[in-house]
Amino acid sequence: MDFSILITNFWxxxxxxxxxxxxxxxxxxxxxxxxxxxxxxxxxxxxxxxIGTMVVYFVVGLFGFTGYEDPLPLYKFIGMFLLxxxxxxxxxxxxxxxxxxxxxxxxxxxxxxxxxxxISAIGASFFLVEVFRKISDSKNLDFPRLINKDPFFxxxxxxxxxxxxxxxVGATIxxxxxxxxxxxxxxxLGIRAVSQxxxxxxxxxxxxxxxxxxxxxxxxxxxxxxxxxxxVFYETxxxxxxxxxxxxxxxxxxxxxxxxxxxxxxxxxALGLFQQYTSAVLGYNWRDVVTFAVxxxxxxxxxxxxxxxxxxxxxx
Amino acid sequence: xSKLTASSFNLRDRFGDWWxxxxxxxxxxxxxxxxxxxxxxxxxNNPIIDTPETSFDSVLFYPLIMFSLMAVGLNVVVGKSxxxxxxxxxxFAIGAYTHALMSIHTALNLWEIIPFAMGFAMLAGVxxxxxxxxxxxxxxxxxxxxxxxxxxxxAINTDAIGGAMGITDIPGPTSIFxxxxxxxxxxxxxxxxxxxLLLVIWGVIRLSHRKPxxxxxxxxxxxxxxxxxxxxxxxxxxxxxxxxxxxxxxxxSIYASQIRSIQPELFTLNLSIMILACVVFGGMGxxxxxxxxxxxxxxxxxxxRFLSDYRIIFFGLLMVVMMNIRPNGLLPRKKxxxxxxxxx
Amino acid sequence: MTKKLLEVKDIxxxxxxxxxxxxxxLHVNEGEIAALIGPNGAGKTxxxxxxxxxxxxxxxxxxxxxxxxxxxxxxxxxxKGLGRTFQNIRLFGDMTAAENVATxxxxxxxxxxxxxxxxxxxxxxxxxxxxxKAHELLKFIGLDHRAHQMAKNLPYGDQRRLEIARxxxxxxxxxxxxxxxxxxxxxxxVELGELIRKIRDRGYAVLLIEHDMSLVMKISDRxxxxxxxxxxxxxxxxxxxxxxxxxxxxLGVAEDAS
Numbered sequence: 001m002d003f004s005i006l007i008t009n010f011w012x013x014x015x016x017x018x019x020x021x022x023x024x025x026x027x028x029x030x031x032x033x034x035x036x037x038x039x040x041x042x043x044x045x046x047x048x049x050x051i052g053t054m055v056v057y058f059v060v061g062l063f064g065f066t067g068y069e070d071p072l073p074l075y076k077f078i079g080m081f082l083l084x085x086x087x088x089x090x091x092x093x094x095x096x097x098x099x100x101x102x103x104x105x106x107x108x109x110x111x112x113x114x115x116x117x118x119i120s121a122i123g124a125s126f127f128l129v130e131v132f133r134k135i136s137d138s139k140n141l142d143f144p145r146l147i148n149k150d151p152f153f154x155x156x157x158x159x160x161x162x163x164x165x166x167x168x169v170g171a172t173i174x175x176x177x178x179x180x181x182x183x184x185x186x187x188x189l190g191i192r193a194v195s196q197x198x199x200x201x202x203x204x205x206x207x208x209x210x211x212x213x214x215x216x217x218x219x220x221x222x223x224x225x226x227x228x229x230x231x232v233f234y235e236t237x238x239x240x241x242x243x244x245x246x247x248x249x250x251x252x253x254x255x256x257x258x259x260x261x262x263x264x265x266x267x268x269x270a271l272g273l274f275q276q277y278t279s280a281v282l283g284y285n286w287r288d289v290v291t292f293a294v295x296x297x298x299x300x301x302x303x304x305x306x307x308x309x310x311x312x313x314x315x316x
Numbered sequence: 317x318s319k320l321t322a323s324s325f326n327l328r329d330r331f332g333d334w335w336x337x338x339x340x341x342x343x344x345x346x347x348x349x350x351x352x353x354x355x356x357x358x359x360x361n362n363p364i365i366d367t368p369e370t371s372f373d374s375v376l377f378y379p380l381i382m383f384s385l386m387a388v389g390l391n392v393v394v395g396k397s398x399x400x401x402x403x404x405x406x407x408f409a410i411g412a413y414t415h416a417l418m419s420i421h422t423a424l425n426l427w428e429i430i431p432f433a434m435g436f437a438m439l440a441g442v443x444x445x446x447x448x449x450x451x452x453x454x455x456x457x458x459x460x461x462x463x464x465x466x467x468x469x470x471a472i473n474t475d476a477i478g479g480a481m482g483i484t485d486i487p488g489p490t491s492i493f494x495x496x497x498x499x500x501x502x503x504x505x506x507x508x509x510x511x512x513l514l515l516v517i518w519g520v521i522r523l524s525h526r527k528p529x530x531x532x533x534x535x536x537x538x539x540x541x542x543x544x545x546x547x548x549x550x551x552x553x554x555x556x557x558x559x560x561x562x563x564x565x566x567x568x569s570i571y572a573s574q575i576r577s578i579q580p581e582l583f584t585l586n587l588s589i590m591i592l593a594c595v596v597f598g599g600m601g602x603x604x605x606x607x608x609x610x611x612x613x614x615x616x617x618x619x620x621r622f623l624s625d626y627r628i629i630f631f632g633l634l635m636v637v638m639m640n641i642r643p644n645g646l647l648p649r650k651k652x653x654x655x656x657x658x659x660x
Numbered sequence: 661m662t663k664k665l666l667e668v669k670d671i672x673x674x675x676x677x678x679x680x681x682x683x684x685x686l687h688v689n690e691g692e693i694a695a696l697i698g699p700n701g702a703g704k705t706x707x708x709x710x711x712x713x714x715x716x717x718x719x720x721x722x723x724x725x726x727x728x729x730x731x732x733x734x735x736x737x738x739x740k741g742l743g744r745t746f747q748n749i750r751l752f753g754d755m756t757a758a759e760n761v762a763t764x765x766x767x768x769x770x771x772x773x774x775x776x777x778x779x780x781x782x783x784x785x786x787x788x789x790x791x792x793k794a795h796e797l798l799k800f801i802g803l804d805h806r807a808h809q810m811a812k813n814l815p816y817g818d819q820r821r822l823e824i825a826r827x828x829x830x831x832x833x834x835x836x837x838x839x840x841x842x843x844x845x846x847x848x849x850v851e852l853g854e855l856i857r858k859i860r861d862r863g864y865a866v867l868l869i870e871h872d873m874s875l876v877m878k879i880s881d882r883x884x885x886x887x888x889x890x891x892x893x894x895x896x897x898x899x900x901x902x903x904x905x906x907x908x909x910x911l912g913v914a915e916d917a918s
Contacts, residue, residue: 040454041454041455041457041458043457102636103636106640107639107640107643112639112643113398114453114454115394115398115400115453116639116643117639118400118453118454118457119400119592119596119635119639120635120636120639120640122402122457122589122592122632122635123593123631123632123633123634123635123636123639124632124635124636125632126586126589126628126629126631126632126635127628127629127632127633127636128632129628129632130626130628130629130632131629134625134626134629243465243585247458247462247465250458254455285469285472285473286469286473288465288466288469289466289469289470292462292463292465292466295458295459295462296447296448296459296462299451299455299459300447300450300451303451303455519777522776522777522779523773523776523777526776526783526787527766527769527771527773527776527783527786527787527790528773528776530755530759530762530763530766531763531766533752533754533755533759533763534752534755534763536754537751537752537753537754537755538750538752540714540734540750541746541750541751541752542752542763543733543734543735543738544712544714544734544735544738544744545735545738545743545763545764545767545826545827545829545830546735546738546739546764546766546767546768546830547735547763547766547767548733548735548767549735552773555773649754
């Protein structure tokens with residue numbers, strides 16, 4: 001193990017950590033929002049993200065890139081990005097809504113046990129992964145390089161490139177919009193009301209099923225946007241991409257205190273940074289083991305997360 | 317009207333009515349007939365039940381009887397105690413690796429290794445369970461899912477146990493009671509596993525009808541209340557984990573001794589989910605339902621080849637559909653009630 | 661002097677910033693039916709959740725037969741002699757009535773899982789005793805004809821009584837009843853009152869949370885009144901009935917307005 005890499009590459013690892021953290025944040029918000037209204041982990045959320053990456057791959061494929069072109073000029077790239085990001089957001093958002101109706105709604109209205117909902121969601125998750133595994137023939141789907149990733153700014157070992165700037169700036173804009181939705185719209189009020197107390201919300205005339213649908217939609221859209229950033233940064237996807245991103249994003253949500261929107265952001269950046277530093281020392285193939293260890297430790301030591309809203313026991 | 321359809325479909329109750337009035341001789345004959353049928357399956361192979369691509373004998377061993385054994389083990393955890401374990405494959409992998417490594421590096425044979433395989437799997441159950449079982453259901457599911465994947469990733473990244481290439485040239489079992497175990501003939505492995513399955517069923521049924529079974533059911537029904545009624549919920553959840561783990565380890569060791577070479581890729585999350593699907597499909601908590609589920613889900617994709625490529629898609633879909641329309645599975649665990657006139 | 665089987669001493673419970681119980685003192689004497697009353701949200705069920713170990717108090721102590729149980733896990737407290745029922749019935753629905761009761765009875769014997777698997781004599785004996793006890797308690801409570809029916813399929817009143825039988829299987833020093841008469845008609849309430857007395861006569865002390873005042877007044881030996889997490893009165897039924905403080909609490913008269 002070489003710890004000196006932490007010193008020499010400190011800033012470049014930090015930058016990558018923030019970029020990865022921003023992508024995790026977009027996915028982990030979906031976990032946290034849905035948890036807020038359902039008090040249930042949406043197991044299939046990672047597949048909503050995976051569907052987003054597939055849409056991005058497909059949309060870009062329509063333009064016939066071979067991967068050997070020169071990078072696009074910036075304005076063309078941004079146009080392209082907006083196109084596939086919106087497409088991914090729309091498809092992921094709708095997929096999340098459909099998922100909720102198929103896998104959760106009936107069970108919820110029947111008053112089925114949590115176990116039933118979990119199993120149903122897990123079934124849906126596997127169904128989706130395998131459908132896309134068949135479609136993609138179990139291959140890694142490589143994404144053409146659309147943007148010049150050469151660093152345009154260098155400071156020591158810190159290399160700033162356009163893709164990283166795009167992710168950070170883009171994600172920041174999304175977070176600002178999300179904050180506005182949650183705090184300044186009727187939908188946000190509804191989500192907060194249901195998260196606080198579902199029963200009272202029903203009494204107050206909130207249509208809980210509709211709020212839950214919108215929450216899934218919101219989570220799906222965020223995951224779709226996240227998948228667009230992911231594709232620009234990593235340039236590859238495959239059917240089980242959701243699992244790896246999902247477990248990180250979920251860990252981030254728990255780290256920040258699941259159900260807590262700000263917590264999901266902090267947790268994502270903290271985890272992104274931690275992963276980069278530990279992977280630099282241990283090697284990238286141990287990244288998921290490290291992530292999992294973080295998840296276990298947080299759940300055992302402080303299940304309410306670092307910034308946690310209390311995960312209350314069911315009331316007796 | 318709904319009453320009519322309900323009763324006409326309720327084969328289980330019909331059978332139960334017969335079972336209640338059957339004489340011990342009839343019951344014994346029925347048991348012998350069913351068990352005998354299972355033992356005879358490799359011998360009565362015919363075109364109707366034969367499988368097109370893989371030989372019927374090897375289908376009987378894997379997936380059919382292996383799935384059954386694992387499903388019965390997982391059922392103790394998921395069905396009896398209501399703990400969603402998504403990493404069950406880890407116990408299977410631990411059993412398989414135990415046999416692979418010990419049979420190569422020590423002079424022990426399968427029969428001597430089985431206790432170790434079960435023991436290590438049980439130990440893993442304790443190590444995973446002690447911290448994880450304190451958590452609520454959905455967290456536990458994620459933790460176990462992660463555990464299953466972590467065991468596999470560690471196996472891939474650890475060269476001492478073969479890394480991604482796995483382990484080859486694993487010795488098979490030595491002959492026992494005059495039965496030879498060869499690479500070419502899966503039938504003795506099927507009979508061996510069937511015999512062990514019967515033993516496990518015997519044990520699980522015994523436990524189910526006694527104090528541990530009541531404790532597990534109480535935990536499944538309402539964990540908080542079980543605790544208020546003096547049940548040490550952590551202890552019994554841990555036991556469920558340990559027993560499930562032991563059965564998984566047992567299955568893994570036999571599996572490794574039959575296929576003779578193992579790789580981490582044999583032990584993916586998909587296998588955990590397939591076993592879970594067997595439990596869910598057959599009827600969580602009902603041992604006969606679970607076996608029925610394993611037999612059907614093991615056999616159907618082999619029989620209908622077009623399904624086997626889409627196996628996981630089908631299994632995933634099945635889980636969603638079952639939860640939505642028949643959450644208690646094909647054979648629900650519903651106990652038969654006995655009504656008595658009020659004695660006044 | 662009478663023995664105090666359950667003592668709640670200076671209990672304070674805070675959830676976040678909200679004080680649910682503030683310096684509450686209660687006790688239950690040997691052989692008595694004590695009642696805990698108060699308006700909705702006064703903190704009565706919280707008292708049960710504290711003494712049975714579901715919540716840990718912010719400060720204060722709980723003694724069962726003179727022994728502190730604060731910090732013990734609920735199953736240990738249950739075995740020390742506290743059996744409880746629930747405001748919203750919480751039976752093990754998919755188990756039979758007899759199994760519900762036997763589950764609680766089981767927890768008092770030391771038979772382990774290995775013993776059950778092997779069928780050692782001790783396990784067989786414990787098994788037999790738990791089942792006998794279950795049937796005996798069902799008979800006591802008048803449900804012996806329902807022994808092999810699923811708890812979820814029992815009529816409402818029988819479910820309430822089954823909860824009591826299940827709690828009694830713990831041989832509790834104190835039986836905690838959380839609104840046992842909820843949903844009962846007048847006739848059933850009378851029968852319940854008789855049952856609770858019968859339970860007391862069998863040697864169990866009872867702590868009762870109940871909204872039905874006529875029932876409480878009729879069967880209780882001593883009544884404590886909670887309001888906004890504080891004990892505002894304690895005494896014999898007649899004293900409580902005539903207490904202006906209690907009447908105000910029930911009528912919702914604000915303290916500063918009096």
